[in-house]
Amino acid sequence: MIELLAPSFDKFSWVLIGAFILPVLIWQWVKRPKNFPPGPVGLPILGVAGSLINRAEVSLMKMSWTHGPIMGVKLLRKFTVVLSSVEAMQNALVKQGHAYAGRPDSIMFQAFTGGRGVLAIDGPRWKENRRFGTVTLRKLGAGRAIMEERIVDEAMYFCEALQIIQKKSFNITKLITHSMANVICGLAFGERFNYDDKRFISTARALVDWFNDNSNVFMLLVFAPFLRHFWPFTNAVKSLKSAREKLYTMLIPIIDRHRETVDDYDYRDFIEAYLQKISQTRDDPTSFYSDKELLGNVRDLFVGGTDTTVNTLRWTIIYLINRPEVQKKIQKEIDRV
Numbered sequence: 001m002i003e004l005l006a007p008s009f010d011k012f013s014w015v016l017i018g019a020f021i022l023p024v025l026i027w028q029w030v031k032r033p034k035n036f037p038p039g040p041v042g043l044p045i046l047g048v049a050g051s052l053i054n055r056a057e058v059s060l061m062k063m064s065w066t067h068g069p070i071m072g073v074k075l076l077r078k079f080t081v082v083l084s085s086v087e088a089m090q091n092a093l094v095k096q097g098h099a100y101a102g103r104p105d106s107i108m109f110q111a112f113t114g115g116r117g118v119l120a121i122d123g124p125r126w127k128e129n130r131r132f133g134t135v136t137l138r139k140l141g142a143g144r145a146i147m148e149e150r151i152v153d154e155a156m157y158f159c160e161a162l163q164i165i166q167k168k169s170f171n172i173t174k175l176i177t178h179s180m181a182n183v184i185c186g187l188a189f190g191e192r193f194n195y196d197d198k199r200f201i202s203t204a205r206a207l208v209d210w211f212n213d214n215s216n217v218f219m220l221l222v223f224a225p226f227l228r229h230f231w232p233f234t235n236a237v238k239s240l241k242s243a244r245e246k247l248y249t250m251l252i253p254i255i256d257r258h259r260e261t262v263d264d265y266d267y268r269d270f271i272e273a274y275l276q277k278i279s280q281t282r283d284d285p286t287s288f289y290s291d292k293e294l295l296g297n298v299r300d301l302f303v304g305g306t307d308t309t310v311n312t313l314r315w316t317i318i319y320l321i322n323r324p325e326v327q328k329k330i331q332k333e334i335d336r337v
């Protein structure tokens, strides 16, 4: 076939083809949606993805010095907006939170959540879960003094653990992760677990640790889901699913135990509140409240509530280590209260 075609393709034809194809490829590379914020063009096909392999936050910060705090970039085939100032984040995520509440339409989110829960889904189910979750967590103390008491209690255990380690150098991530997971456990089912509890470490913490160690891999898979079919991403997806199942093996018996104590009028934690809602809506054929949905919501509290707080604290600690004068200022403020 090639031999048959080749003679009819002289040099001039190739130049003509090039003259048509090249502009189309360049246009594909540089075109942006209407009103897309300014940003670097990046490489063809990859966009800026290559610059994010190592220290993504530093690369993006440097780009934002040139292009501004609201920057548009292309990550592989996805157009993405990067916010890099507190003001821009507040404007988008707080003041216009509803406009930005959607999630990318990603095969990875679907595979991980099974379309249940609240963190990575869209539509009426998300709306209802979010409304229920916000009201329930508030009643349980989120954003109020009672939550502060719980966090202070956990901080005591945390400080005790630090004292045992004393002056040996160590990586603080796992300890912070465990303490944050404990705060979530308190909200979700009213329990905490010792820092050396091996069963807890191999079940509840497995998923949280996975996201802590692999958040870059997960984001890459969200943007380029086809990679999940190729090694080493096949292993990453397998270990993610296994970590999720481990969390479920801890949560399912806890949910079953809560069934025995669930009350029609009151609740002490998120699982009790959700079971109460399932029972109240049992006869409503339009209700989606179910055991599977409950599992998805508690999983999302773990995923949404730990990695974020753990990394905020890790950055805070690094910042304070490098700025002893700020440490002293905070200590003075704590002593004053």
Ligand code: HEM
Pocket: 093, 097, 100, 101, 102, 118, 119, 120, 130, 184, 300, 301, 304, 305, 306, 308, 309, 312
């Ligand atoms: C420093 C701490 C935290 C940061 C920086 C953070 C950040 C975020 C961001 C940016 C979103 C997406 C918001 C949106 O799309 O509208 C989100 C959603 C969410 N976060 Fe957090 N979060 C933190 C702590 C927590 C905690 C402690 C919990 C649980 C107790 C939690 C649970 C969730 C859940 C369930 C969602 C999904 C809500 C929804 O889709 O409507 N987060 N978080």
